[in-house]
Amino acid sequence: MTMSPSKLTRIRAFPYSIAQQKCRNRACFLQKSGSPTVVSVLPCKSMAQLTEPDGTRHPQPSEFLRYLQQRMKSTGPISIAEYMKECLTNPYYGYYTRKEPFGKSGDFITSPEVCQIFGELIGLWCVNEWSILGGPKPFQIIELGPGTGTLAYDLLRVLKSIPQTSGQVSLHLVEKSRMLAKIQAEKLRVKLDFVDEHNSFQQGLSQIGSVPVFWYQRIEDVPRAPSFIVANEFFDALPIHKLQKTSSGLREVLVDITEDKSDLRFVIAHAETAVVRVVPPKSRERDHLEFSLEAATVLDDVSSRVSTDGGSALIIDYGHEGTKADTLRGFHKHQVVEPLAAPGETDLTTDVDFSLMKHLLEDKALCFGPITQSKFLYNMAFEQRFNALLRACRSSEEEERLAKACDLLINPEKMGGQFFAFSIVGYARSKLGPVTGGF
Numbered sequence: 001m002t003m004s005p006s007k008l009t010r011i012r013a014f015p016y017s018i019a020q021q022k023c024r025n026r027a028c029f030l031q032k033s034g035s036p037t038v039v040s041v042l043p044c045k046s047m048a049q050l051t052e053p054d055g056t057r058h059p060q061p062s063e064f065l066r067y068l069q070q071r072m073k074s075t076g077p078i079s080i081a082e083y084m085k086e087c088l089t090n091p092y093y094g095y096y097t098r099k100e101p102f103g104k105s106g107d108f109i110t111s112p113e114v115c116q117i118f119g120e121l122i123g124l125w126c127v128n129e130w131s132i133l134g135g136p137k138p139f140q141i142i143e144l145g146p147g148t149g150t151l152a153y154d155l156l157r158v159l160k161s162i163p164q165t166s167g168q169v170s171l172h173l174v175e176k177s178r179m180l181a182k183i184q185a186e187k188l189r190v191k192l193d194f195v196d197e198h199n200s201f202q203q204g205l206s207q208i209g210s211v212p213v214f215w216y217q218r219i220e221d222v223p224r225a226p227s228f229i230v231a232n233e234f235f236d237a238l239p240i241h242k243l244q245k246t247s248s249g250l251r252e253v254l255v256d257i258t259e260d261k262s263d264l265r266f267v268i269a270h271a272e273t274a275v276v277r278v279v280p281p282k283s284r285e286r287d288h289l290e291f292s293l294e295a296a297t298v299l300d301d302v303s304s305r306v307s308t309d310g311g312s313a314l315i316i317d318y319g320h321e322g323t324k325a326d327t328l329r330g331f332h333k334h335q336v337v338e339p340l341a342a343p344g345e346t347d348l349t350t351d352v353d354f355s356l357m358k359h360l361l362e363d364k365a366l367c368f369g370p371i372t373q374s375k376f377l378y379n380m381a382f383e384q385r386f387n388a389l390l391r392a393c394r395s396s397e398e399e400e401r402l403a404k405a406c407d408l409l410i411n412p413e414k415m416g417g418q419f420f421a422f423s424i425v426g427y428a429r430s431k432l433g434p435v436t437g438g439f
């Protein structure tokens with residue numbers, strides 16, 4: 001397949017060297033002194049006057065900064081996980097709660113937004129896994145962190161084209177942001193009903209194939225049934241704890257207010273915090289470690305579902321296999337920014353540590369990958385779908401747009417090489433086929 005090079009680079013998976021260069025004033029580079037130990041002081045620019053292009057004024061970020069400072073004054077430094085949770089999903093000030101960060105005018109772009117083929121092939125992956133399992137009925141698709149709902153939209157179109165799934169499938173979306181849940185419902189053409197069952201906070205029937213759709217805050221609330229679980233750029237948004245080896249052992253890096261009480265800074269906890277005790281033994285040897293308790297909880301739930309209820313999970317994200325240590329970064333208007341700058345106004349993200357995921361899943365489920373997004377999509381017959389869409393183009397401009405988008409998705413120098421696919425299945429599933437589709 002020949003595709004013209006794309007100039008699109010508005011993705012969050014910036015090469016690590018760039019992120020690190022821009023954020024070199026970071027926790028692991030300075031030594032300790034005092035208690036709690038000061039590691040690094042970062043500027044925290046208030047963007048109080050920020051007004052959206054349509055004139056909307058949001059709660060003032062400086063108000064949020066004051067709220068965080070107040071919290072730290074009364075309770076002391078907070079974990080980076082707590083800081084991320086506040087910044088991303090605080091019900092009033094959180095980045096995902098208030099903003100629609102996707103696309104050209106937002107802060108970043110994700111694969112489903114780049115081209116419909118991405119969501120379609122993930123839909124096919126689900127159907128393939130479902131049929132390998134003997135087509136259990138009823139069954140459910142669970143999507144973690146659906147963003148604007150574009151992936152789910154393309155996936156539902158695929159399900160609609162497969163008559164055997166009709167009336168047998170339901171879609172369960174795990175989303176913290178009520179604002180994004182509303183956007184997802186519009187995208188999926190869901191007429192919302194009164195919520196009267198399960199633990200969902202929103203539900204209704206999609207006009208795409210008449211599939212019932214449910215929304216939840218947490219995966220634990222999704223009912224148990226054979227499940228095909230997909231998560232694109234979800235795990236990178238989950239809060240992490242950062243641990244660092246010191247002469248007294250592994251210690252947690254925390255967020256505190258500066259001595260003059262005007263800014264935020266990183267500090268090292270002088271005593272062992274609870275999270276240090278739950279890190280998997282194999283990872284304790286590292287000098288620096290980013291560990292997400294929330295990701296561990298989600299993985300526990302996912303492995304239990306695929307093992308006991310039947311099903312498979314597909315995670316696509318940027319990440320590494322235990323080779324990186326300090327990947328927390330902020331994104332604002334397609335630029336890498338300091339993670340403590342402008343809390344609530346910037347997206348915060350980390351690289352997913354796939355080796356840690358494998359440790360956490362040991363003895364619980366089978367894992368495949370990580371393999372590059374490029375390899376996964378090619379294995380899922382990307383080229384055939386691309387050619388079919390190319391034939392359907394009505395002008396050379398349309399052809400060029402499609403080629404550029406596909407190049408961004410699969411080129412190993414672009415998203416194709418920066419994102420990785422990882423799959424989790426129950427041990428029983430391995431008897432039905434050696435690997436999951438695409439791997």
Ligand SMILES: C[S@@+](CC[C@H](N)C(=O)[O-])C[C@H]1O[C@@H](n2cnc3c(N)ncnc32)[C@H](O)[C@@H]1O
Nearest residue numbers: 096110145146147174175176177232233234237
């Ligand atoms: C980077 S976006 C990815 C969106 C989408 N999957 C895509 O590929 O376009 C992260 C998504 O996860 C949601 N999210 C973030 N933290 C979450 C959490 N703790 N629980 C549930 N959803 C969360 C966000 O609201 C958003 O929908």
